[in-house]
Amino acid sequence: MPGPGRPREFDRDAALRTAMRLFWERGYEAVSIADLTAAMGIGTRSLYTAFGSKERLFREAIDLYNGTGTADGFYAAPTACQAVERMLRARAAAYAEPDTPPGCMVVLAATNISAANDPVRTLVTDIRARDRADLVARLSEAHARGEFTTAPEAVADFYLSVLYGMSVRARDNASTTQLVAVVDAAMAAWDAVTRR
């Protein structure tokens, strides 16, 4: 159901996927509008007509990235231990997936930001804060149910550190096997970490 006006001559969703991949690979400021238009195969004016600004395009790209995450079966798992394990294994597989850039876009795409673009940094740090809150909530529930004794925040921060670190390892060309080995180690540690 197209409204009035000249119809767009390119696939907006495909262009957004291209932008997501570029931002994911190199980061917000390291990707120029010229890089984007070249990869999308469109003109500068079309990009601005369709997406408004570089920042709005990045926000859409981050939303797309967060939406395509399959939730990893995190909420379906019966125990917190299994929830964490499913999440970590899904991410380990995703981070070394050869068809996508290595590591997590939310961790890697807005690390080096000049003061002028601080809202972009805030965007991703807010997402990480929300994700941490979700993990803490899930662990707190399990803690209240008596699944483990360690403070839920401490458990969350430990597994978050492992998770974030895997993004850096992926950027350093860690293989799927190596990332899975990290998850194996982290899960072997579950009892020692959660019962203290």
Added chain:
Amino acid sequence: MPGPGRPREFDRDAALRTAMRLFWERGYEAVSIADLTAAMGIGTRSLYTAFGSKERLFREAIDLYNGTGTADGFYAAPTACQAVERMLRARAAAYAEPDTPPGCMVVLAATNISAANDPVRTLVTDIRARDRADLVARLSEAHARGEFTTAPEAVADFYLSVLYGMSVRARDNASTTQLVAVVDAAMAAWDAVTRR
């Protein structure tokens, strides 16, 4: 012993420390020459006379960062377990030190780099690769001595992931207490991780 020529009117070491701090805080491309000269209190020409180029200045800043790391007592520790623990505790304290930018410069300062500055990315990834090799070597020695059974590379990658992840957590304003709790968890996991 100054040679011939007009003497420099600023403290080169202090200026380099200022540059290190800026690059550490925001990253290579997010810091401009104008940012640097303003923070250093010198003119553009003086910066180029003293340091050559932005990239050479960054390399010196990274060298300074690596040099000021006190080696953490890593090599002095009698066992691999203690070596890893000392390293992690020293880094946890350093990452949340209020007088310096949060997290590790080698992990954070060259994440988002455009294609033109790829040598800068290579610089920091090479340092991480060398550090990983050192850790693997230390763990391999302990493994050969029978301190533990798990493959040294797997142990190294697990603790490296925790270490790298702490940099991201530090950037997200994790407190010293929270980072120390991550180290506590990681070290409580030693036996479970190393004997499998």
Added chain:
DNA sequence: CTGATTAAGCAACGTTCGATGCACAATTAG
């Protein structure tokens, strides 16, 4: 003193940055 050498200040270089004004094309609604 002279000559050599190095630093600092000023002004500007060419390039790239993100973003836009404008004319024109292509569609829908009536």
Added chain:
DNA sequence: CTAATTGTGCATCGAACGTTGCTTAATCAG
């Protein structure tokens, strides 16, 4: 058909980017 609306191409905007030439200033060796 006309009017309204939206997308595209072209040219370009002002600002910021890293870097440099040139002049002048300040030191050393002789």
